[in-house]
Amino acid sequence: MAAEADVFTEKTDTEFLFSTEGITKKYKLTTANDGISVSVPRGRIIGFVGENGSGKTTFLRLLTGLSYPTSGSFKFHTESGKCRIGAIVETPAYHPSMSAEDNLRFQAKLCGIDESKVPEMLKTVGLQDTGKKKARFFSLGMRQRLGIGIALLSDPELLILDEPTNGLDPQGIIELREFLKQLCRVKKITLMISSHILSELSLLADDYLFIHKGKLVKSISAEDLFRDMGKQIRFRCEEDPSGVFPGVLQKNGEWYVLSGPFDYPSLLEKLSKLGVTDLETGTETLETRYMSIIYGGERA
Amino acid sequence: MKRVLSADFFEFRKSNLFYIVPIIAVVLGFILPMLYFGLFALLNYLSGFEQLKNNPEFSAALSSLDSILTVLNSKSVFLSTLPMSQGFGVVIIGIMGFKAVRPFGTGIYRNKIIAKIPRGQIYVSESVVCVVAAEVSMIIYTVTSALTSLLAFGKMEITGREILTVCVLSVSVYMFYTAVAVYTAFFSRSVPLTLVISILLPVLTQTIISFVSPVIMSAPEVTAYIMTALPSFQCIYMASANAPDAVLIIAPLADILWTVLLTAAGAAHFRKKDIN
Structure with a gap:
């Protein structure tokens, strides 16, 4: 930091x-x-x-x-x-x-x-x-x-x-x-x-x-x-997704969080391979942004 | 400096202490001589029993009562209420300590620092207000005590010289002990600690001095003059309203010097420390 x-x-x-x-x-x-x-x-x-x-x-x-x-x-x-x-x-x-x-x-x-x-x-x-x-x-x-x-x-x-x-x-x-x-x-x-x-x-x-x-x-x-705060996708899956989304994935309990922007066709293809059981979409909040800045390794 | 003083005097005038302190001064100035008067009345009553006087078992005790009765008069009662350790002195010093330490809790010192008032000025101004408040309340207490003693015991035979001694030493000793209370408040920033030290210090030092004073008084004159520089020792002269001319010069000068040194040390310490 x-x-x-x-x-x-x-x-x-x-x-x-x-x-x-x-x-x-x-x-x-x-x-x-x-x-x-x-x-x-x-x-x-x-x-x-x-x-x-x-x-x-x-x-x-x-x-x-x-x-x-x-x-x-x-x-x-x-x-x-x-x-x-x-x-x-x-x-x-x-x-x-x-x-x-x-x-x-x-x-x-x-x-x-x-x-x-x-x-x-x-x-x-x-x-x-x-x-x-x-x-x-x-x-x-x-x-x-x-x-x-x-x-x-x-x-x-x-x-x-x-x-x-x-x-x-x-x-x-x-x-x-x-x-x-x-x-x-x-x-x-x-x-x-x-x-x-x-x-x-x-x-x-x-x-x-x-x-x-x-x-x-x-x-x-x-x-x-x-402007930086974009869409977010939270999901739970059977497979380990870290290999599919290297370096961009955050883990929050059992949930994995992906921050946008997204290339949706490619994203859906990747998710389908992971055996996703739950999926939620939303917009990143200041809280999540803050967590990402403080703990996510972002630099000034 | 003028601005801070003006604000601090305004604050004191608006605070509850402005009313509480004079009330305490009047109440204690009345109660303490009246306690002596109650004792006087009781001893008078007991000494009136002729049967007890004829009883050998009680006669010795009653003769000592008579001797007490002869010394209990308006002047002796008035003078005995003056030393710092006798009720009012420690109460007012404790209150002034509380007055000085409370703004650490309310954040008023914080506000002053943020308003860019130099810390030295904050300390000196607080000291000045506390000393003035203590001196004024001491005057109210002394006058009340003198009037009550006069009313209870009758005519008071006191000379102008004795009044001067009482005035000079009272003003000077109260100034010193108030400066101690303010220093303690700024140093400790703790209400309980400030109260304990402000109240105990005059009591302890005067108790110690009262034990050693006979030795000092019988020592060469120069030793007594050196000891005069100690405010606790000055209280002994205050209680008798009898002090050599040199004491009336040495005592206030010494107390002013102590007060200035304490204030300078306190202000220097306050300048260095972080404020919470």
């Missing part, structure tokens, strides 16, 4: 918001991030995909300055070389004993922002009617929105959301997704969103970064990713 990759190699430096060079984070017993080099384009929604413990949150912590890399560096392609970042890493951070308005006022004071922006932000995140209700009594969805409001108050160029749909009900997930889509469209901010719920991510992201065991294994635009 390659550790080095760019989301859009054809872009110029000014079109990227930031680049990383060999970011590595080692703990006593593990290496959470292993030489991650990537360039992230501006104004896009980046889906950061990886299983639990793959190093997504560690990378986001390093990016936000919460942790320090063992080696490697970040470079922000802005005039000042710095970047305004808003982030929710793991759980939204807020004062539980303060109202939504006071939480935002606190953040405004902290960032030196005019407090007159607070009512507008409350409206943006749909918390304008919460009054003096303390944040500890908010629902999970409201807390998530409060966290996003706090993150957005400083007018960030980069918004980082780590597993933002965790704990949300289906209605909350839909609302959050629509909110984020609209936000990115209107404010033109770069959104980096990590998740292991791929079906959810596939409805939002413009580009994907796949991370596995601390290494960046693929960076690809949604367009390219979905």
